[in-house]
Every structure is written in structure tokens, then in C-alpha cells.
Amino acid sequence: MTREPGLRDAVLAEARTWIGTPYRHQASVKGAGCDCLGLVRGVWRAVVGEEPATPPAYRPDWAERGGAETLLSAARRHLIEIAPPGAPGDVLVFRFAPGLPARHCAILSGPDRILHAWHGQAVCETTLGPWWRRRVAGVFAFPDLRS
Numbered sequence: 001m002t003r004e005p006g007l008r009d010a011v012l013a014e015a016r017t018w019i020g021t022p023y024r025h026q027a028s029v030k031g032a033g034c035d036c037l038g039l040v041r042g043v044w045r046a047v048v049g050e051e052p053a054t055p056p057a058y059r060p061d062w063a064e065r066g067g068a069e070t071l072l073s074a075a076r077r078h079l080i081e082i083a084p085p086g087a088p089g090d091v092l093v094f095r096f097a098p099g100l101p102a103r104h105c106a107i108l109s110g111p112d113r114i115l116h117a118w119h120g121q122a123v124c125e126t127t128l129g130p131w132w133r134r135r136v137a138g139v140f141a142f143p144d145l146r147s
Helices: 005-017 036-047 062-066 070-078
Strands: 080-082 091-094 104-110 113-116 124-127 136-141
Touching (some): 005 036, 005 104, 005 113, 036 104, 070 091
Antiparallel strands (some): 091 104, 091 136, 104 113, 113 124
């Protein structure tokens, strides 16, 4: 599948409008609150259209409790898995430690930058340094469902 550069630009532009949105577990409302998944969901709604599924309620410690690859599996169902390193506008999914499920996601905003909602922080753009790079569990592109 050929990716349209315009879609990546639209994803990145929309994600940047979320900067400053406070962290709120399981929320997905620009300006009011979101978590990392909520940011990706909000960008999806603005750029791609209606969400393909609404995630069930989840606790802040969901990844430690069940051990299932819930986030990575959902990314594989709804996004297009691509080879690393990806390009601006792609979604990165992170695993914080070997053997643990992936539990964080961000939108790549440059070769060494990500946009994400981090616990206790507002949506921000930060460096994609070695610590984050070692934890990438998957790279995904948004589908262009409107074309």
C-alpha cells in the first residue's frame, strides 16, 4: 500500500494541536484530557474518521495485571504495521521491559522526536532518545480510510 504524504502531514498537524492537553487516564478529548491511547484515538477521529472500535475500560495498571498484548494487538488490527524506524506521522508502540506487554504509544514527529501523553504530564513533544528507541515494540501507519 502506498502511503500518501498528505495523510502523514495531517496526522502530525493534528497531533500537534493536542500539545498541552492534560494527562487524564482513559480520556480522549483535546484540551480537556487524554492518555497516550486517547491521543492516538483523537488524532484518528480528526484525520481518518470514526474510530473502528472503542476500547473497554482499563485500569492504570492494566498491562501489569493481565499480561496480554492488548495494545500491540489493537495496533495490529487497526493500523498498518510497517518496518522501523517509521516516518513522521506514524505511531510507535513501546514495551517498557522485556517480557512485559507493550503499554505506551506515541506519534513520531521527526527523526528523533515523539508526541505523547505521559502520566503526570500534558501532551508534549519530546526527544526519541536511546531509552525510548530500545523499547519500541512496533511501528504503525494510520490507514487512509477517507480515500
